[in-house]
Amino acid sequence: MMRKVAVVPCSGIGKSLGAAAREAAYVLAEDLRPDRTKIVALGLLVLGDEETRRAVAGGAGIAIDGCKLECAAKGLESAGAGKVKKIAVFDVIRRHRGLKPEGVTDLNEDGLRLARAAAEEGAQIVDELAGEEEDA
């Protein structure tokens, strides 16, 4: 059975794109691919929580970042994830022009649409990873 893919979203609370990254992680792990993914908290990961790092080390992870600093991707890499796939919400929004995400505590409709789009890209990555595992 395929090891679950760690989904690590941005933890930022200052901007809408961070909130969209987080919402995307929930859509991916709860709605689209609940059996193949699990959410991992970035704070625990980067602070070096042993249990969390063990769950990630050597496996595949999807980082969903809200800004170019890519904290989630860096967190996965530093924890020793075997494969790190990146989704940058600031790139996803370029592929879905016209969306104007607003809000942090509660995202507006465009923010939720953006999150859904990012989550669908994540689902595709999960399927590709599963395909690679079957081929191996």
Next chain:
Amino acid sequence: MPDLPKKKVGLIACSGEELAEGTVTRRAVRKVLETLRPEDTVTLCLPLFLAGGEGERAFARHHPTIAIDGCAKRCAALATEKYSAKPAAAIVVSQIRKEMDFEDIGTARRLNEAGKRLADCVAELIAAETVRLLKRPRGKSHGPAVKSSGCGCGSDLPSGTVSILGQPTRIAGLPLILAQCRDQARSPDEKTAAALLEAVKIYNEVPETRERAWREALLREYVHLLKEAH
């Protein structure tokens, strides 16, 4: 001229994405930033703080901070202490939840009504700690609620680049700080140089050994600004 932001309290939420209590920390901090104490608080981004964000670390070294954690692992408090300085106050939501007897608070993705009430309670606690730390009178802060991100990294402030010891150095808040001195008709002297440095230190990390060079560079920039005005 926009007001130069004054000394504030930095709020660091654990943000724990896999726990409902993590969502409570985010919601509570946003309420403080937007409604309860908008003029007195900024949020420091925990992941960036951990990933080496110098703006965040410098801010937390020079300002009081409140760590708001979802669980007993206390990532926000430990990270702040590890990378900057011990938080001036710490709040653990799981503990408050127990003390206040909140049972079902919803999920990490969606808090239920009880979860939102718990977030409101935590927000009130954060606001009270903010008042205590800044020694401000109680009651809501004056001024309108803000819509800005409230980031404490200085990224929302206009910055300027100055040559210090031959190195181009980006200084967050510099245009506003210089303009404020000019509007107060301050003379370009040593006293003003010291005041400029103190203001700059709120948003920038200034190595102690280079304070003199920074002071001189700031005074030079101020003289330049005054000359441009004539």
